[in-house]
Amino acid sequence: MSAVGTAVLLAAAPAGRGRAMDAASVLPALAAVPPGILTGTAAATVVELADPLDPQTVLTRLRAAAASPGPLVVCLAGQLHLDRRQRLPHLALARTTPATLRYTALPWHWLAGELGVRPPGTTTVVADLAADPEVWQCLAAAPGLLHLGPGPLLHARVVPAPRRGEPATPEYLRARAELWRSGVRLSPEAAHAEAAARAVAVAPVPEPVFLTPTPAPPPARAGAAAPAPPTRTPSTPRPSRVPVAGSAPAAARVPRPAPVPAIPPAYAPATPPAPAPAAAAGAAAPVDPHPAILAAAMAGRHGEAAAVAAAWEHDALRRHGPRSVEAVHWTEVRADLARLAGEPARSCELWLAAAEARLGMLQRADDPDVEGAVDRAHHQWEHIEDPARARALGPTLVDLRRRVPGRRPGALAALTRRMT
Template sequence: MIDMFDPVEPRAVLDRISAAAQSGVPLTLVVAGQLHGDRKTRELFLALALSTPRTVRQTAVSWRGLVSAVEAAAGVTVLVDLVVDASAWRTLQQFPLSLGSNAFMRGRVTRAGRGRVAAPEFVSTCLALWQKTGFLEPAELHRLALVYARGEDALLVSTEPALADGAPPQGVGSSGDTPRPEEPGSRASGSLRAVLLAAREGRHEQASEAAAAMYAQVARDLGRLAPETLLWMEVCAEIAHMAMDPVRSCAGWLAVARARLERGEPCDAAEVEACADRAHHQWQRIGSTATLVRLAPQMIELRRLVPGQRSGSLADIQRRTERLSRLDVLSVRPSSNPESAILRLSF
């Protein structure tokens, strides 16, 4: 069931969710926003459009009320992407976030930062991947989306529904899962799980080789511009990021952006802009002046086509490239590293 509306009044929100939960069909709930904690009672509140830190009791949805609203559902899948204040953060350090015993919840909770505008990158990525690769289950979406939505001071949310005896159901987070018939895409899903696990454990070279092999196979079978092919290109680029290899990551995101444009995606499409932004971010992290200048023409070409939401992105690349291109080598210290040169600005 897809039900979208402008949340303003807490009671109306809870009534809408409760009605959906009582419809007799499984409920999918996407929760993104701000979570506040009451300092005295430690109760959690989900902010709505008119909520402020001082008025959450009157203008926000209590998390306890949200739990009650979904308890009648035949099954609940929940994706959460929440920014929490200091009080809620302390509460969640001791009491994991949950929406009841029949809720399958995945997501992240990020601590609020002063002067930082948070974006729901996790749920946005989940929804985009769900649209492109319908065979991915919520647990698989969670693993992949977190690659793109990491952040400092983040808690990962992962709760499973329980059976009457308290044991997790087979096939959902249990160590003794019953094998299921292979479905279309399940082989790719298994490979994706293994690749992401290797990357998160720091086995970047192994993850990179496996991702490159899957990319080559999918490109050969489905074509180089197929959605699944682009997915593996993105995985390769992000693994390079995780391995702190900005050169390879920048080149990877450049390739993904160009491929998306080539297959006819609009220049202002969210996924195209995200690829351009990631390429730009990785380009800025390159430590080698020569490499940074070498990749600059590709970045300039991309930013002319995809300026993104931040003004001045093209000017930033042009300005930095022009400044670095004016560097002259004055002398070189005795070293095997040619980049240990003493540099002088030429004007």
């Protein structure tokens, strides 16, 4: 046993008729497990989220847990629904309805973005999920739909959401809790197999999917290859390919920056950050990661693209520090990936961070890279549909607009009018 660990117990499902998984029923069993047993450490902190209401609150708690240096275990019970506009899975929360999914549920790729940057071997996610028919179909066609990035280990059971009657029960996660409490020490793979067998025996459901991933190595050692998707057993028939909805933004109400590709070279600095060097002289040069990331995003695999980009950003931070061209480059890549995923608030937040970082690197306010970052943050801010999120990001944007007015007059005045 080593440093202090963190365990997050997250059980979430809509209230009323929309509840397809009795998620909270497993919390007493999980809470009865000593925290140190959950994380494999001498001491551990437990964060319990029972039927949370707001995705931003969940994101904040997950982000804080992910920032801890010790081992992290996330126990997750809930139900998945598909955002029909972007074809992205979301974890439903207490107030989620089909009409409000994009604003009241937690996007799965937010989870991937927070956990995917942690060092390999430090993060485990144990999940028991019910999937609505659209997510179920997508999972059959693309087992990597729930990929969390190169570092985390995901062991999960996914069952089809019942169409009517009693909601599903998290028997797989309950079995994992029983194994933890029993004191039997099993490898993660063995514990997953045992819990899966017990869940099938207690609550047989038609063709459950059990996800058992193989972690990918960190990008510095693996070049740009995208992480291997999880395996799924048993196999189910693969339906026809699911079309991916377009992600072109609506017309802006402020001067719009010139169109740019989703991935560099448009955002690349004068000297683009090079991929990690080969391990030995004469070894093959690492592959540029940008094409693989862009291909994943354009295919609708936004969570996978965001997780790989975040892992490269984490590596740039480790190698070069936060005030480096390499690190800000990857922040800008992630910002545009958020735009492609239809997340203007997240995109705005990242563009603001990129602009602040460039100013912190003593780049001039009229530098095209600085102006471009602020212009794009402003443009994405105009597309935020949640008033609370727009108000939260507005003051930072106003402050940046005062320092970086840009090349088109009236942007600051338009922003202040909109804020009032």
